[in-house]
Amino acid sequence: MNTATPQITPIALLRKPAPARMTATRVSPELADLQRLSVRDVAALIGRGEQSIRDMVKAGKFPPADHRDGPKCVRWSAGTVRRWLESTSTTAAK
Secondary structure, three states, rough: OOOOOOOOOOOOOOOOOOOOOOOOOOOOHHHHHHHOOOOHHHHHHHHHHHHHHHHHHHHHOOOOOOOEEOOOEEEEEEHHHHHHHHHHHHHHHH
């Protein structure tokens, strides 16, 4: 008679496997520059808080949003943010 206790399977093994992720494709820089970024995305990219981004826009230290998706939803094109980052990094290097 087998009296061994059954093995307990971790919950992670019982879950369905995650769907396969899309592989990265080559995207032209012009198309990538059109991607819209939220204030949260911009804050993460430049290492500042969301309110700091809003304050910088009001002070004229950061470009205003390119798109307004609603009364409280603004977005920047990735190209605008990239150009701002390039201009600030070259200014700091001088």
